[in-house]
Amino acid sequence: MAEPRLIEISPVTRVEGHGKVTIHLDKDGMVDEARLHIVEFRGFERFIHGRLLWEVPVIVQRLCGICPVSHHLAAAKAMDVICGVDQLPHTAEKMRRLMHYGQVMQSHVLHFFHLAAPDLLFGFDAPADRRNIFEVLREKPELGRRAIMMRKFGQDIIEATAGKKIHGTAAIPGGINRNLPIETRDGFLKTVAEMQDWALDALALARDYTLDHAEMVGGFAAFPSKYMSLVREGDGALDLYHGNLRMIDAEGGTIFDQLPYDRYHEVLVEDVRSWSYMKFPFIKEIGPDTGWYRVGPLARMNTVSLIDTPLANAAREELMAAHGTVKVHAVLANHWARMIEVLHCVEKITELLHDPDLQGTDLKATGDRREEGIGVIEAPRGNLIHHYKVDENDQVTYCNLIVSTTHNNEGMNRAVKDVAVKHISGQPEITEGMLNHVEVAIRAYDPCLSCATHALGQMPLEVELLDAAGQTLDKRARAT
Amino acid sequence: MSGFSFQIDGVEVTAKPGQTIMEAADEVGIYIPRLCDHEGLRHQGGCRVCTVKAGGRSVAACTQPAAPDLVVENETPHINKLRRDLVGMLFNEGNHLCPICEASGNCELQAMAYRLGMTEPTKFPYLEPCRPVDASHPDIALDNNRCISCGRCVRASQDVDGKGIFGYVGRGIHRHIAANGPDLRHTDAEVTDFAISAEVCPVGCIIRKREGFARPIGERDYDDHLIGYDIEKKRDE
Numbered sequence: 001m002a003e004p005r006l007i008e009i010s011p012v013t014r015v016e017g018h019g020k021v022t023i024h025l026d027k028d029g030m031v032d033e034a035r036l037h038i039v040e041f042r043g044f045e046r047f048i049h050g051r052l053l054w055e056v057p058v059i060v061q062r063l064c065g066i067c068p069v070s071h072h073l074a075a076a077k078a079m080d081v082i083c084g085v086d087q088l089p090h091t092a093e094k095m096r097r098l099m100h101y102g103q104v105m106q107s108h109v110l111h112f113f114h115l116a117a118p119d120l121l122f123g124f125d126a127p128a129d130r131r132n133i134f135e136v137l138r139e140k141p142e143l144g145r146r147a148i149m150m151r152k153f154g155q156d157i158i159e160a161t162a163g164k165k166i167h168g169t170a171a172i173p174g175g176i177n178r179n180l181p182i183e184t185r186d187g188f189l190k191t192v193a194e195m196q197d198w199a200l201d202a203l204a205l206a207r208d209y210t211l212d213h214a215e216m217v218g219g220f221a222a223f224p225s226k227y228m229s230l231v232r233e234g235d236g237a238l239d240l241y242h243g244n245l246r247m248i249d250a251e252g253g254t255i256f257d258q259l260p261y262d263r264y265h266e267v268l269v270e271d272v273r274s275w276s277y278m279k280f281p282f283i284k285e286i287g288p289d290t291g292w293y294r295v296g297p298l299a300r301m302n303t304v305s306l307i308d309t310p311l312a313n314a315a316r317e318e319l320m321a322a323h324g325t326v327k328v329h330a331v332l333a334n335h336w337a338r339m340i341e342v343l344h345c346v347e348k349i350t351e352l353l354h355d356p357d358l359q360g361t362d363l364k365a366t367g368d369r370r371e372e373g374i375g376v377i378e379a380p381r382g383n384l385i386h387h388y389k390v391d392e393n394d395q396v397t398y399c400n401l402i403v404s405t406t407h408n409n410e411g412m413n414r415a416v417k418d419v420a421v422k423h424i425s426g427q428p429e430i431t432e433g434m435l436n437h438v439e440v441a442i443r444a445y446d447p448c449l450s451c452a453t454h455a456l457g458q459m460p461l462e463v464e465l466l467d468a469a470g471q472t473l474d475k476r477a478r479a480t
Numbered sequence: 481m482s483g484f485s486f487q488i489d490g491v492e493v494t495a496k497p498g499q500t501i502m503e504a505a506d507e508v509g510i511y512i513p514r515l516c517d518h519e520g521l522r523h524q525g526g527c528r529v530c531t532v533k534a535g536g537r538s539v540a541a542c543t544q545p546a547a548p549d550l551v552v553e554n555e556t557p558h559i560n561k562l563r564r565d566l567v568g569m570l571f572n573e574g575n576h577l578c579p580i581c582e583a584s585g586n587c588e589l590q591a592m593a594y595r596l597g598m599t600e601p602t603k604f605p606y607l608e609p610c611r612p613v614d615a616s617h618p619d620i621a622l623d624n625n626r627c628i629s630c631g632r633c634v635r636a637s638q639d640v641d642g643k644g645i646f647g648y649v650g651r652g653i654h655r656h657i658a659a660n661g662p663d664l665r666h667t668d669a670e671v672t673d674f675a676i677s678a679e680v681c682p683v684g685c686i687i688r689k690r691e692g693f694a695r696p697i698g699e700r701d702y703d704d705h706l707i708g709y710d711i712e713k714k715r716d717e
Contacts, residue, residue, distance in 0.1 A: 050612075052613070052621060052687070052689070052692075054582070054690060054691075054692030054693065055580065055582060055692065057693075058580050058582075059580045062579065163696050163697030163698060164697055168697065169696070169697055170693075170697075172692060172693050172694055173690075173692075177693060177694050177696040178696045364694070393615040393616055394615055394621070394689060395613065395615050
């Protein structure tokens with residue numbers, strides 16, 4: 001009889017940050033447990049303490065090099081509240097929105113083409129040395145070129161609005177520190193139409209893949225869940241920059257709707273587990289076992305009532321109709337949803353470039369100081385919450401970050417187990433391709449692992465002292 | 481005694497009696513790097529970044545008087561290496577996190593590192609001190625993690641503002657600048673003081689609250705020019 005075995009996938013590749021997967025097989029080779037572990041630690045929630053409030057949007061964005069704009073803007077929104085500013089000048093809000101659309105576009109393009117496309121184009125079982133962007137460039141040079149140029153367009157928008165392509169400084173408490181010069185705007189107007197054409201082609205690619213592989217997609221880590229995102233006040237439209245919280249169940253029933261996001265802590269709480277630096281949020285009223293939910297592009301497609309740009313709205317309706325269920329639960333449909341959002345971003349960028357408010361000079365508002373501020377945004381990977389308290393000396397005393405990857409923690413772990421059970425359980429030989437299936441499931445969530453690990457002082461730590469034979473001599477545990 | 485001439489890097493320079501090497505160099509558009517020296521403040525000769533070789537001796541150009549027929553070496557590989565090491569030690573002695581510092585782009589220490597070609601971490605160990613931020617004043621904050629003990633604020637406050645808000649405390653490696661009171665709130669510091677102005681603190685230690693990142697990237701002091709550009713451009717005029 002075989003011994004129980006542990007399979008470790010480490011590191012998980014083509015995701016942002018460092019993580020590993022452990023799969024425990026019993027003596028019959030059946031999957032007993034499978035987990036996604038986040039093995040790095042960042043701790044921003046703690047070491048931001050004592051820093052001055054206007055530094056926060058610049059410091060916390062250093063969490064990530066792929067979507068720093070999301071953290072920059074979420075923190076800036078929280079600091080707007082702390083500085084007593086409830087309404088930004090039009091120029092400031094539109095510059096921030098333009099920055100955010102550029103960010104979502106470039107991040108989604110990076111994810112779809114650079115990280116996920118090798119799996120989709122060459123197959124999950126393709127040799128590992130083929131599953132990379134360089135092979136995409138070699139075999140499909142035009143597609144690869146477009147991927148690079150679309151990402152560049154998004155990055156150029158970020159540079160024009162934030163000052164730098166990565167880690168800019170433009171969003172300041174109460175506003176923005178620059179507007180968009182006419183000559184810069186005109187440069188973007190020359191290429192934005194081509195970007196829209198390419199976004200439509202990319203959308204068709206993602207849609208066709210999903211439809212052509214409908215059976216596989218429908219059975220690959222596809223399970224119902226609750227979904228949450230911001231939606232626009234009033235009509236419930238997709239709004240990546242601002243809105244209220246909406247949570248729905250797997251059938252589309254309302255759990256809460258149009259909830260002002262500064263009340264997030266009334267409905268959500270976070271659990272910690274000993275084997276991960278990443279917390280597990282859940283709906284307070286329902287509890288950790290069934291109160292988990294998912295966020296991200298597919299979650300947004302499920303939660304919103306409509307999209308306020310015509311091409312993306314039509315694409316969303318096609319996505320929803322194609323699945324024949326009230327809501328779409330197939331994790332791989334995230335790629336289709338992601339490309340709908342790229343199209344939406346290009347449409348919004350086009351709209352904004354024609355708006356003269358971007359050349360305005362009223363950049364900053366002021367108000368009466370408050371002690372606490374919450375900023376929420378829809379980051380590329382999903383809902384992002386920044387919550388701060390600041391003392392009378394302008395120094396941060398409290399910080400809580402719930403990032404998209406954290407919201408999706410339970411969902412990703414379930415996806416890992418689902419795929420492991422289907423593709424690894426009972427197999428006489430475990431191949432690299434089988435293990436890549438597990439990574440494909442994680443990758444579909446586009447996790448940003450480094451963004452998500454801040455649970456300093458809250459993990460239930462356990463230390464074991466073992467002798468040379470592996471026998472436990474002593475054990476110490478700290479409960480939460 | 482009338483004016484006299486001496487040489488800096490082979491260039492004939494005319495000086496007036498009593499002028500330091502740096503003062504004479506500035507007038508003719510020769511930049512000698514400096515951090516603790518600042519126009520309008522008495523010379524200190526503390527940071528030694530302005531070290532030059534004069535008559536074969538290493539001296540601080542900000543305090544050493546010029547002399548007839550003196551031969552001064554300024555821009556040599558050896559001297560710039562010495563300066564780069566000095567600047568490197570300043571970086572390693574404090575916590576200079578340029579990517580998140582609101583002074584980035586306006587910071588003379590950072591600009592000096594660029595000018596001297598400091599493109600990578602130095603060989604010196606990081607001391608990583610843990611210094612509290614004094615944000616008690618309603619309009620001013622002091623982040624001593626970024627202080628390089630240049631003393632410009634001490635001289636500005638004493639000599640220009642006539643207040644003596646800042647002073648040195650401690651000895652040796654523990655010597656640092658502190659507010660003359662239990663904290664900044666309990667001094668008579670005002671944001672309009674010369675000592676608090678943007679031009680006095682060369683780094684991001686003295687902070688005028690709420691300015692932060694209001695000045696965008698691309699419009700900061702050293703975004704387009706090396707430090708010393710304002711002096712060197714005189715040679716082209």
